[in-house]
Amino acid sequence: MRLACLLFASMLAPAALAGEVANPMQPSALWDDMRLAVIGTDDEPPVDPAIFDLDAPPRADNPALVPVRITQPPGAPAIRALALVVDGNPAPVAAEFTFGEALMPLDFEVRVRVDSYSDLRAIATLEDGRKVMAGRFVKASGGCAAPAGKSMDEVRATMGEMRFRQTEGDGRQVGTLMIRHPNFSGLQRDQVTLLTIPAEFIQTLEVKQGEAPLFTMEAGISISEDPVFRFAHVPGEGPVTVHAEDTEGRVWDQSF
Template identity: 40%
Template sequence: MRKSVHEFGELEIMAGKNWTLVLGAVCAALLLAWQAPQAHADADAELWAGIRSDVFGENRQIGEGEGKLVLDAPYRAEDAAIVPITMTIPAAVAPNVKKLTLIVEKNPAPVVAAFTFGDAAGIGERKISTRVRIDMYSNVRAVIELADGSLYMQTKYVKAAGGCSAPALKDMDAALANIGKMKLKAFANDSESTSSPTAEAQIMVRHPNYSGMQMNQVTGLYIPAKFVEHMEVRKGDRLVFDMEGGISLSENPNIQFTYAVGVEGPLSVSARDTDGKIFTTSADVKGS
C-alpha cells in the first residue's frame, strides 16, 4: 500500500479574532454563570408549585419520602429519550399505597404516568421500573399517595436534554411495522424464596408514543401526539395497577412491576392509545 502524505497545509483554523474579544466573551460567561443560580432556583420553585397544584390540588402537604419510597434515576442520562427510572416502596409502606405519580418537572407534559394500585399489587415490597423522556435538565419527582390521602415525595435531579424531540425509531421501517406488538415476561425468582409475597414481571408495548414534538421526516411537519394513554394490568380478574400515561413515557412503553403471588388466573394487560386502539396480551405465570 502506498502511503505518501501530501502536506497541503495545516487545518488549524482557530478563527482569526483578536484576543480581547475572546477574553471578553469568557468574562461575560463567567459573570453570567455567577449570577445564574439564584434566579434559577426561584424559577424552578415557581414551576414546581404550579405543577404541584395542577396535579395534586392546592394546599396539600407533601411529606418527605425518605423511608417511604426510593427513586432511582441516573444523575446524567446517556440517552435522553430512554432514561431508566425505578421506584421502590418498602414492604412496610406498600400495602397502604394507593397511587404513585411520576413527574419530570421541566417536560412540556410533566406527568409521565400515574399508577393506581389494586389489591393484586400485593403486600410485599412494590417496585415499578420504566423509561422516560427528559427534555432538559430537570428534577424528576415520584409522589405516593397513601390510603389516608397523605402524600410523600422523593426527588432526583437528572442531567439529560432533548428527549422529547428526539426522533423516534432508530430503524424507522422496522419500528412502524411492529406497532402494537406486546411482550409480557415473568421473571423466575432465582432465589426461590417461596415465601416472597410478590413476583416481578415486565410488559412491553411496541408504540412510537409520539410526543407531538417530533418532525415527520417526509412532510417536514410535526407528527401529532399519539401515545399509550391507559394501561391496565390484572392477575386473574383482580387489579395489579392501572396507569394513565403521557408523552413523557419513552417510545415502546416498558414497565417492570411487582404483583401478588397466590392470586388465581393469568397475568393480563390491556393498553389503549390516543387513537382508541386497544392492545392486549396475557400469560400464565408462576405464582398462580
C-alpha cells in the same frame, strides 16, 4: 500524599454513611407553579424514604429513555396512587398510576422522556389519603423531541405487539411488560419528510392477574417509545392480562 488521601476519604465518609444521594431534588419554581394543579393542594408533600423512594440517574445516557425505579421498604404503608412528574417537560405529568395490593411493597420501573435538566418526582397517595413525595434531579435534554428509533413503516407494522416475561425474586414474581408503540410526543420530526409528527401515544393501560388488578396507567407524552414496565408482585391465579388504548382509539388486548 497518603495522609491527604485519608483526610479526603474521611470527609466523604459521613455523607456516604448518611445515605445521601448524588442527585437530590433541587428547588423548582416550575413545581411551585404547578403543585396545586397536579396534586390539588399548595402544601408540599413530605419526603420520607421510610415510605418510598425514587431512583433515576444523575445524568441520563439517553434523554428519551430515562429509567425510573420506585421502591418501598418492607412494612411500608401501601401506595394506592402515584403521579410521576418531570418538572421541565412540556407536559410535566408523565403518568398517573394506581396499584393493586399484589404489588405492595412497591418495586416498579418505567422509562420516561426528559426534555431539560429537571427534577423528576413522584407524589404517592397512601391508603389514608396522605401524600408523600420522592424524586431526583436528572441532567438530560431533548428527550421529548428525540427522533423515533424506527422507520415509520416499521412503527406501523409492529404497533401494539406485546411481550411479557416472569422471573422470581425475593419470594415474589417479577413481571416485565413491553409494548410496541412509538408514543409520539408531538415534538418530533419525520426524518424523511422533516414534518412534525402529531402526538400519538398509549393513553390508558390496565394490567391484571386473573380478576386481581396489578396496576393501571393514565399517561401523557413523556412515557418513552416502546414502553417497558417492570413490577414485582405476589403470585396470583390466572393469566396476566393487558388492556391498552392509545390516543387514536386503537385498542389492544393480550393474555399471558
